[in-house]
Amino acid sequence: MKSAKKIIIEPVIDDSFSISRIDHHLNDHETFNRLTYHRIFFVETGTGYLSIDNNVFELHDNSIFLLSKGQIYAFSDQTSVMGFSISFGDCFWQKTPPSASNCKAVLFNNTSANPYLKPNTTEVVELLFLFNALLSEYCSPQYINQMDALAAFLKIIMIKLANVKLTAEATFDSQDYILYRKFMEMLSAQFDQYHAVSDYAKMLHVSARRLSELCKRCSGIKAKEIINGQLIAEAKRLLQFSAITVKEIAYSLNFNSAEQFSHFFKKNTKLSPLNYRNQFVDAD
Numbered sequence: 001m002k003s004a005k006k007i008i009i010e011p012v013i014d015d016s017f018s019i020s021r022i023d024h025h026l027n028d029h030e031t032f033n034r035l036t037y038h039r040i041f042f043v044e045t046g047t048g049y050l051s052i053d054n055n056v057f058e059l060h061d062n063s064i065f066l067l068s069k070g071q072i073y074a075f076s077d078q079t080s081v082m083g084f085s086i087s088f089g090d091c092f093w094q095k096t097p098p099s100a101s102n103c104k105a106v107l108f109n110n111t112s113a114n115p116y117l118k119p120n121t122t123e124v125v126e127l128l129f130l131f132n133a134l135l136s137e138y139c140s141p142q143y144i145n146q147m148d149a150l151a152a153f154l155k156i157i158m159i160k161l162a163n164v165k166l167t168a169e170a171t172f173d174s175q176d177y178i179l180y181r182k183f184m185e186m187l188s189a190q191f192d193q194y195h196a197v198s199d200y201a202k203m204l205h206v207s208a209r210r211l212s213e214l215c216k217r218c219s220g221i222k223a224k225e226i227i228n229g230q231l232i233a234e235a236k237r238l239l240q241f242s243a244i245t246v247k248e249i250a251y252s253l254n255f256n257s258a259e260q261f262s263h264f265f266k267k268n269t270k271l272s273p274l275n276y277r278n279q280f281v282d283a284d
C-alpha cells in the first residue's frame with residue numbers, strides 16, 4: 001500500500017490574529033502544515049531549512065519569510081530557530097486603513113515566487129523593535145479596541161517590510177510597477193479561471209505585449225511564466241498533499257481535459273502528474 005504524506009491544517013485563531021516567539025530546536029521529523037492564515041516568520045537566528053510548497057530555503061540570521069494562506073510549509077529535521085511568527089487573516093487586515101492595502105499586495109500576492117526578504121542592519125533594528133512592541137501589546141490584558149491597536153502595529157510592520165522589498169526591486173512608484181501589482185492581485189484571485197496573458201491584459205486595459213514586458217522589468221520573468229508558475233505551484237500542492245485524481249485537478253484549474261493538464265504539467269516540470277505524485281508516497 002502507498003499513502004500520500006499527511007498535512008496538518010492550521011487551526012482557527014481567535015480574532016484572526018496571533019504573534020508568538022519562536023525559540024526552540026526542532027528535533028522531530030518534518031511536519032507539513034497548510035496555512036489558513038497569512039504568516040510572517042522573522043528569523044533572528046536560525047540554522048536548517050524551511051520548505052514552502054516545493055521550494056526549499058536555507059535559514060539565515062535576520063531574515064524574513066512571507067507565506068500566504070493555502071501554502072504548505074515544513075521546517076527540516078534538526079532545525080534551530082529563534083525569532084517571531086505572526087499569523088493574520090484577511091478579516092483582521094481589514095481593520096487597517098485602506099492606504100495600507102498596497103503593502104499587503106506587494107508582499108503577499110506572489111509569495112510562491114519570492115517569499116524571502118533580507119533587511120539591512122538598520123531595518124533589522126527597526127523591525128525587532130516593532131515585533132517586540134506588537135508582541136507586548138498582544139500579551140497585555142485585553143481592553144476595548146485592542147484589536148485596532150494590534151492592526152496599527154501590523155500596518156507599520158507591513159509598510160516597513162514592503163519598503164524592504166520595494167527598495168530591493170527599485171521600482172516603487174513606477175506606473176509599470178503599479179500595473180504589475182494589479183496583475184498579481186488579479187492572478188492571485190483568478191489563476192484557476194484564466195490562463196492567457198491576453199485575459200489579464202484585457203482586464204488591465206493594456207496590450208498583452210506590454211503586460212509581458214512590464215512583468216519582465218518588474219520581476220525578471222514574463223507574464224506567461226508567472227501565470228504558469230502559479231498554476232504549477234497549485235498543481236504540485238494538490239498532487240502532493242491531496243488524494244484527488246489528476247482529472248479532478250485538471251478541471252479545478254480550468255483545463256479542458258486531464259490530457260491537456262498532463263501535457264502542460266510535463267512540459268513545465270519534465271514529469272507527468274502521476275510520476276510527480278509518486279515521489280511523495282511511502283510504502284507501508
